[in-house]
Amino acid sequence: MNKAARPKGYFGKGTVEVAPPERPGEGGIRRLEVEKDALVTEPVPGVSTIPDIISYAAQEHGQKRALGWRDVTNIHEEKKQTEKVVDGRETTETKTWKYFELSDYHYMDYSQFRDAISEIARALVDFGIGSDDVFDIFAQTRCSQLATISNACALISTTITTAYETLGESGLAHSLNEPKCVAIFTNSEHLPTVLKVLPTCPQYFDPRQIQSIRKTNSTSYAAAASGGQTSSIRAVHIDKLRSIGRDLPLSILTSRLPTPDTRACIMYTSGSTGDPKGVILTHGNLVAAVAAYVVELCAVFVGIACGYARPKTLTDDNMRNCVGDLRALRPNVMFGVPAVWETIRKAIVSQVDSGGSLVKNLFNLVIGVKKFAGGRVPVLDWAIDIVVLSRIKETVGGDIHFAVNGGAGISRDTQEFFNLAVMPLTQGYGLTETCGMGAFLPPDLLSPSTYGTAGVPGPSLEIKLIDCPEMGYFSNPEAQDGSGFSDSVGGVSTSNSSHLPQGEICLRGTSLTKGYFNRPDLNADEEIFTKNGWFRTGDIGQWNVDGTLSVIDRKKNLVKLKTGEYIAIERLETIYGSSEFVSNICIYATSTMRQPLAIIIPREKNLRNAVESSSSMDLSQICADKAARGLVLYDLTQLAKKNGFARMEVPSDVILTAQEWTSKNGLVTAAGKVNRAKIEDEFRKEIEKYQK
Incomplete structure (x- = not known):
């Protein structure tokens, strides 16, 4: 079957068990039903490396638009007074806000x-970049040149x-030093950071090195190109590379072509402790993942245009004399993380509320009718559009057919809201170790019964669950002593659980990493990689009746309370984060507490x-106001009741803070996830006050 054109109903019955449990305490092995006989290694025969994908795309989609980008034509600066809390004291400071003026989208076709x-690629060979060398990428993901340079490598x-x-300077230095990089691609915004870091790794940088940057008129570029303190670094603009390579023969590439086993990437992942880990991914891993819907490579393979955007320029808010990227691009499919959807949802609710009681009542009536009807009711869609939507x-382009959530799970309420009011919103589950894909809920399987699920395994992976008895999760609950899953099993709250198979999610397949770079200790750890090829994710999953997978817990973020029962703080954060009053949240709990505490950045408006x-x-x-804290706590309590939480899962109190949580101050990681240790340390005094 040509995987580039999947027929309707391709996903069949979801998943099926293809092998019995390998040992006691484990569940059976499940795959996508339509790929039950063999895992996918290639999207179509003969496409086994990344260059094969590019060649296939150029041949099949030559004149179609491939990559789109906008140029910065001007940056407007405006000064504003802002309130900020520093060391517990309120201060006023003047900040310079940047607003962008951008061109329309420019496009490059597949040819x-x-x-x-x-x-x-030819220029890199001419520069002496070898097949054993490592080339660092330190740039914004919205940079279209990133796709070109990475595919050239x-x-x-x-x-x-x-x-x-x-990641900051230390993270960049680690990603340069550990693999002994000989070259780096960056853009002008990050060049100052690069110039600070390079002196910390001089043993790896010699005159063959290049530094590709985008703005030839920047002072940083001029300094680098003219020598100065980085005289051993050769700085070359990416357009110059193309010019050099254009005059070189194609034959110099022949001996350098990769195989499926060739290492393609060392993907560094961030964490709240220790140095980032480098995940090794081969060409074979990434190509297998194309069949599993890895976004950019999959889009290239099937001939969809990819529009690159900046987080700060997605909407009109930070623009001057032009519209934001979403309105300029008018995408048909949108990918985002939970914070994006929560922000949009809260903005919609706020707009409905501001329209008065008539608008609010009509909106709620229509949503209620559609919910009762089990989904979309075409005859009512026009009413929602006219009333408020x-x-x-239009702020997200006005032409989105469906959207996909990734990065972390979203609450069922949020997913239901979008599906009823805005557009179909589906989600997936994945890790860097699986090329970003573990499971995905295709739009044709989206229904009220699948809200909140991660979907079905990608065609390149198989999944099994293993018991976590200390947490009350069993991959074969019927084999237990008949107690099944009551309201409290094994000391863990299971208020939303059932007799369904549950346990730690383990993945195996053709898109699974070969291990961590220079980390033999981790690669030999059977708590991570088993001898028979399974990767233990640390996430707790559940097989649903319809064959889909739900991610219901996280082993590492379980906290045992004073009562001896466990709570899953990430799950609580997902649910409580959907509150209209919450911008960001960190749940704090220890073994000395009966209930958790919520530390919250409120949604000010x-x-x-x-x-x-x-x-x-x-x-x-406002954050210090007792009434405000009580209002937020009441809203969290209502969410807890709605989701059937046990008393121990309801915060005993809330700490509201106006302090920003950024990767620069360390309160969130480079990936935007809360850094628990840092937050707990930052708010230690407040925590101790509420624990008394």
């Missing part, structure tokens, strides 16, 4: 994309390594309106 990759069997742009939909505070009160004063 041009292939040619650009080839030109850069793939064409000549040169490994790339990636670093989050928010036409402007909201909603909280200010709810407590009817005077405009003279700043956010810090």
Whole structure:
């Protein structure tokens, strides 16, 4: 079957068991039903490496748009007074806010994309970049040149390594030093950081190195190109690379083509403790993952245009004299993380509330009718658009057919809200170790019964669950002593559980990593990689009756309370994070507590309106207001009741803070996830106060 054109109903019955449990305490092995006989290794025969994908795309989709980007034509600066809490004290500071003016989208078609990759690859070979070398990528993911340079490295069997742009200097240094990188691609915004870091790894940088940047007129570029303190670094603009490569023969690439086993990437992942881990991914891993819907490579393979955008320029808020990226691009499919959907949802609710009682009542009536009817009711869709959503939909382009959530799970309420009011919103589950894909809920399986599920395994993976008896999760609950899953089993709250198979999610397949770079200790750890090829994720999953997988817990973030029962703090954060008053949240709990504590950055507009505070009160004063804290706690309590939480899962109190949580101050990780240790340390005094 041509995997590029899956027929309707391709996903069949979801998953089926293809092998019995390998040992006691484990569940059976399940695969996507339609791929039950063999895991996918190639999207179509003959496409087994990344260059094969590019060649296939150019041949099949040559004149179609491939990559789209916008140029910065001007940056407007405006000064504003802001309130900030520093060391527990309120201060006023002047901040300079940047607003962007961008061009319309420019596009490169698939033939041009292939040619650009080839030109850069030839230049890299001419520069002496070898197949055993490692090339670092330190740039914003919205940068279209990133796709070109990374594919050029793939064409000549040169490994790339990636670093989050928010990893900071230490994270960048680690991603350069550990794999002994000989070159780095960055853009002008990050060049100052790069120039600070390079002196910390001089043993790896010699005159063959290059530094590709985008803005030839930047002072940083001029300094780097002219020598100075980085005289051993050769700085070359990416357009110059193309010019050099264009004059070189194609024959110099012949001996450098990769195989499926060639290492393609060392993907560095961030964490709250220790140095980032480098996940090794081969060409075979990534190509197998194309069949499992890895976003960018899959889009290239099937000929969909990819539009790149900046987080700060997605909407009109930070723009001057032009519209935001979403309105300019008008995407048909949108990918986002939970924070994006929660922000959009809360904005919609706020807009409905501001429309008065008539608008609010009509909106709620229509949503209620659609919910009762089990989904979309075409005859009512126009009413929702007319009442309130036409402007909201326009802010995200106005032409989205469906959206996909990733990065972390979203609450069932949020997913239901979007499916009833805005557009179909599905989600998946994956890790860097599986090329970002573990499971995915296709739009044709989306229904009220699948809200909140991660979906079905990708065609390149198989999944099994293993028991976590200390937490009350069993992969074969019927084999237990007949108690099944009551309200409290084995000392763990199971208020939403059932007699369904539950346990730690283990993945195996053709898109699974070969291990961690230079970490033999981790690669030999059977708590991570088993001898028979399984990767233990640390996530707790559940097989549903319809064959879909739900992620219901996380082993590492379970806390045993004073009562001896466990709570899953990530799950609580997902549910409580959907509150209209919550912008970000960290649940704190220890073995000395009976109930958790919620540390919250409030959504200022909603909280200010709810407590009817005077405009003279700043956010810090609102956060300290007892009535405001009580209002937020009450809303969390209502969410707990709605989701059937046990008393021990309900926060005993809340700490509201106006302090920003950023990767720069360490309160969130480079991936945007809460850094629990840092937050607990930052709010130690407040925590101790509420624990008394």
